[in-house]
Amino acid sequence: MTRNTLIRTLAAIGLAGGVAFSATAQADYPEQDIRLIIPYGPGGATDIIFRLISQEAEQHLGESIVPVNMAGAGATLGSRNVKDARPDGYTLLGSHDTIALSKLAGTVDYSYDAFEPIALLTQTINIPAAHANHPVQSADEIADYVRENPGQVRFSMIPSSTDHFFWVQFFDEAGIDMADVRLVGYPDTGEQVSALLAEEIDFAMFNLPSGGAFFEDGTFRPLGVAHPERLDGLPDVPTLREMGIEMDHSTSRGLFAPKGTPQEVLDTVAEAYGQALENEQVRSRIENEFGSVVRFLAGDDYRAFLDDNEAALSAAAENIDFQN
Incomplete structure (x- = not known):
């Protein structure tokens, strides 16, 4: 065997091993606590709703979901932290329309497409x-x-x-x-x-x-x-x-992961939260205490929802002077 052939063979073995390891790691996900970044302070509707659902969702994941309040910079401190995190499924974002609003207002240079959408969970009626x-x-x-x-x-x-x-x-x-x-x-x-x-x-x-x-x-x-x-x-x-006022308006809360997070991980998280929302006590609190409706969307359905959501917000933004 020539030196070049040996190098190619070892590289192939290493690559195969890496793929196998990655697949195994995803299959075993999660193996440690998951940090859920909430870009607002404690006690508000966003914080309370995500904590309520996450407490039930972790029962289906087998690992703890640890909510971390990271308020600041108009909710962009927390979103940027997740955007720049490792795409391994252990740092997630619980947020809402503010992701697109911040981009439209010129506060940040990224929107929904900077993340991997996981699932829409609730809509709080305004x-x-x-x-x-x-x-x-x-x-x-x-x-x-x-x-x-x-x-x-x-x-x-x-x-x-x-x-x-x-x-x-x-x-x-x-x-x-x-x-x-x-x-x-x-x-x-x-x-x-x-x-x-x-x-x-x-x-x-x-x-x-x-x-x-x-x-x-x-x-x-x-x-x-x-x-x-x-x-x-x-x-x-x-x-x-x-x-006679033809208008619906809500705050749509959902989960996001860093760009590049494996689809298997996204599906695992989405499934756990979907199961959490089937709990009647959780649903009752969401609907009666928080004036919200359960609306679970994942995968392509959630991506389509975000596209429509951003388009509607963009149309409204044409009538807003963000400098005043």
Whole structure:
């Protein structure tokens, strides 16, 4: 055997061994704890929902799923950490529409396509709201109120976040000229809650995790539900569509992995979370406590959903000046 032939033979043996090792490693996945990066602080809807489902999903994986809160930089600190992690299935991201929103706002240079999508888990339905003393009783009265008070009506939002896009889409569907409203920016939901409590603003967008307690005690008034069906937690509040406003809007939470993560790993994680969402107690809490709906999509179905989601957000972004 010549020297070159020997080298080629050893290389082939090494390559085959590497492929076999990789296949074995994937077949045995997971063999250690999985870190789930949540790009928000503890206690919010995103944090609570991912922790709830992950606690059940780890029962099907046989290893612990460790939630790690990594807030900062408009939720991009956590997403960047996962984007740059090893694609071995042991660092995952639990996030939502903010991935695409950050790209559209120019905060980062990447979107959904920088990751391997694993599965869509839930959609939290968004709800326009007013303080209890406000004269507007329902969402279909907002347009008339704006026309009667041009330039004076204040809508709160977190710049470049879900509620920013919500209001832009709402104005379009309700026939409201953006030149007639005042969008007031706040750093987080807590600040918006305080502003509405103080009646410094007219309207805010919440959901049941962030506003449910205030709806229940009458401090805030839910003006409509941005979903095709009424919510079990707010059965007397009509949908926007019932009021003639053809709009649905939700925060869609799902799982992502670093680009290049093997498909077998993605499928294993997706299957575990899909099984977790079949648990009736988990589903009940998601639907009744968090005003969300279970919507499980994986593989090509989830990729198609993300494509449609980004296209809709891009269309709304055309009407947003991110510099102001």
